[in-house]
Amino acid sequence: MLISHQWLCSLLDLDGPAPDADALATILTGLGLEVEAMHRHGAGVEAILVAEIRGKAPHPQAGKLTVVELFDGERTLSVCCGASNLPPVGGKVALAPIGARLPGGLEIAPRELRGVASQGMICSETELEIGVDGDGILILPDEFPAGARLHTLVPGMVDTVLELGVTPNRPDALGHIGVARDVVAYLSSRPGGRAALKLPPAPAVMAPQDPQLVSIAAPDRCGRYLGYAISGVKVGPSPLWLRVRLHRLGLRPISNLVDITNLVLMEFGQPLHAFDRSKLAEGRVVVRRAHHEEGLRTLDGTDRALAQDDLVIADADDAQALAGVMGGAASAVSAGTTELLLEAAWFAPPGIRVSARRHALATDASYRYERGVDHGAGLERAALRALALIAELAHGRCIAQAEALGARPPRPVIDLRPARAEALLGVAVPTLEALAIFRGLEIEVDVDGLSDRGPTERDAAETILLADPETPNRSPRWSPSWRCVAPTHRPDLQREADLIDELMRHHGLDHVPARFCVPREARPAASADAMSVRGDLLSDGLREAGLQEIVSLAFVAEEKLLHFSDSHDGVPEDRFVRVANPMRGAGVMRTKLVPGLLDALVHNTARHGRPVRLFELGRVYAWPRGQVDPVGFPAGFPVGTRAVDVQLPHERTLAGLLLHAGGRAHADPRVLTGAVAHAIGRLGHRLHLSHGTGTHAAPTVSWLHPGAQIRLAVASVSGPVDIGVAGELHPELIAAWGLPDGLRVAYAEIDLAALPTAAVAKAREIPRFPATSRDLSLEIPITLPAAAVLTALRSAAAVLPAPGEDPVRLQAGEDIELLEDYRGAGVPEGHRALLLRLHYAAAGRSVTDAEVSPLHAAIVEQACLALRARAPSVRPR
Amino acid sequence: MSPLLAAQIQQFHAALASVTSEEALYELQVAYLGKKGSVTALKGEMGKLPPAERKDFGAAWNRTRDEIEAALERHRDVLKARARDLDLARVVDLSMPPLRPPVGSLHPLTQTRRRLSETFIRLGFDVAVGPHVEGEQFNFDDLNIGKDHPARDMADTFFVEPAAIRGLAPGDVQELVLRTHTSPVQIRTMRTRKPPIRIIAPGTTFRRDDDATHSPMFHQIEGLYIDEGVSLADLKATLMAFTEDFFGQRLAVRFRPSFFPFVEPGAEFDLGCPFCSGRGCNLCKHTGYIEIGGCGMVHPGVLEHCGIDSERYTGWAFGFGIDRMTMMLHQIPHLRLMFEGDTRFLEQFPC
């Protein structure tokens, strides 16, 4: 909302000077009408004079120029002018004398135009920045005295326009009067302050009532409709002051009638509409719902099919306006219009909002109607103001008037307990100040039967001041409650808290002290959400393992998710959670974190060749399998959240890890599983790697390389629990993201919710005697997992008899090391050699070579035997 | 003395003079005094001597051995001292670029979110969470943002296509949205817990905005305190305590009246600029204050929607953006840096 400082101040009745623009901005921002920008207009126009044309002669050398003799109030000057619209001798124009500087920066200097001296410049509206009419010079009214400073005759030529951010609860602040009312309440509630609203004249009209003129057939949608029949209108241009005023507020002057309705819109915040009454069948209107298949061509020239829920203003036959949104073209005011029907109305906000949305028409009118205009005195006053201006500026005479009523919103009666206000705000607003605020806002107050009685109100208020207002003792000072009636221009005032908000706005929030209501020590111990803690610990572990966290968007393009929808761990298309109105083509809530991590990888590899080690901790989304059956749901929404929760998709938190070695190098999958092992170790878990039932032919997940993937598991009381999967991303994915063919990228996924609660780690005895080790080189097929070899060796060690009191065993904790996975010369095709080191120890003594050698041989033999059942070619080297 | 022994000593000293390492010294020792050393071998010669000469030769041999051993010992000390001097003459340039272990980093948003949570946990707040896909009831209606409320314009909402749910009464079917703020977590908490309620709710939020300063996905933190006798003054005190913990200095808290449908009275709050302690700098545009977020006293209607007695209980709520706070703290110049995952950006925040 644009507010003219000059206009606003003209609406204030003050003892002292009006606040300047900066002071006003501070006041308004303090009142919650935030000033977002200020525009200062009219720099330099103080120098512009009214000049009278005393003579005109064509320029002797230049045919297009006229040499004009101008009287500036003191002397006569000659000025060269190229405009074609120079008025005749005696006409008035705007003269920029020598030395003047125009708002655009042009400085007027004496100059010679082909031998004729020009002592100034005749200005156009554009040059003065008071309009957009650049075709010719500005012609001033004859009554303007020559020599007068133009800006003293045209209010708003020098002005500051404030750009207000008006919150949707304040439709009253969408007009200058509403904003002025807030300023009045503020100024008059300051100590010793006095301020009142100075409303523009709006004399009552004497025209007879004609009930036929308007009627309401949809009383639920239109609460009040005032219609005025006006005759003898002369459509023409508006006077300069009106054009300037509208121009300052960013509106284009059109004609006196349109400009008047726009002026009243900006003044009262009340949209008005003028119909050409001669175009209305039977010269009357009815407010009704649209008929089936009814159409309307609106003012913007668009033919609109109306819905039966659209409210229209119709004449005896057809819709003539989309109520509260836009007028119709057929009955629009034109240059030849002489008869008018002026509308001032209150429409129910929800209906206007729906219609405006349906027809994608956001107009100044709908913007205000859908927030709620004044349905009381302000509505009529706005109409009368327009009638007075139409009479003055367009010679229109009101010949009949009518008022139709529908369901008007009631004026809320609100009991305000000052003690409650103090309890909520933590500060007491003194009674006199509170009463002044309410009076300024036109909230009627009845203090325990002592109604607001104007001059005697101060006495009345003082009788309830039972204690010193400065004493912070709340009980005796306040009467128990004030009965307040909200004004019709403030639809946001509905209950006590709203009135307390008014007190707070005007009293000022700086007065609220900082004071704990409960001592900090008395508060309960707080806790973090368990899943969040788990995520934080996991992130810490991944960070320590050298990975960098990214945050990527939760919605992605559908095709990026289709790569995962066929995998048994993926989400099929029919369970995608879809955004109905997506942006950037990202229409599906992610079902995997892979796309975001791959996007980040692509971003990085396109820019540098360094290693990329990333992780993300984020939610994935899917509809549950099958249909949800909300059996046993109570109707409606009781307290609790189940009724909503059952309609929501599932959200799971995953951790995704992506490792790329940099350039064309291959990521080492052991670094990946190492990162996982370290991170879950943060949560007290040990990693178990198992191929499970997955084989090369039937891999666990389809989006990882079939020969390079493994299931991640941890131990729990009920056996190993799957927590995710690790491997190399499938070459198809690498290709789909446009990465180089053959690039190996390691990826792991951990499902946070799958992680069981870990047992608290128990201390293990530290070996006191050195261990003895034996190396083993085992030749095995490459398809036989190392994990199987380790398991076989451990099982063998566990089942072999351990004689004696303190037998030799594989050393607890660090039992077997895998030193090398050798593939190459000396190893048969399809095979590899694992170099392992087995550590042997006893609990309370040193062990001898003689003890270890036979044990080692027995374990190796037993393990090979077991492994040969799976892979016959296993042999020690 | 036996000329043989004398020759050995002469040879030994000549050899010792050129020994510069402990290893060579040891080899020398072995060469003369080892099991097969040349001096040791001479001891075997003793048996070949006439008995009268044996005693003298034995004594001479012992002197020879002692002299060699002493000389070896002295030379060992010299070598050690020389080696120590050599070591002390070493110069190590510790100004070389450090070789850092390859640790990773947490996203700056995570770092800020955690610091905020830790601060508020210290101030006695529980951390609460909620779903990203939310029903309109909790995202809008319960927060006084009815279907016809113009405030629904304030949030440009992502809608989610619902799943078909059997047997649900038409009136109970929810329009689903990506939550436009973290405020539905307030509703969820108030609907499922009894006062006193004291929570913060950090989380991901979504709005249909996409430009240089808006991402369609962003992050907020919400605070809520409901109990008997809670006032705006308590909110001010809490926010001040927050600044003390979070910024390490007590900053001014300034409220400006504003409107959010779920609070009344409602305000926006500014904090004294932490970068200049309120004296004015470029970051606060020389106002001494930084705009942070919205706050107010929980609207009695909101309490009632959640089954809380609005006469007995009052409460406050606040909310602000974590992304903006993060960008401000780290002076991150562009929003897009936060979401494109460039490792050269991420490694600037090694925590």
Ligand SMILES: [Zn+2]
């Ligand atoms: Zn600053």
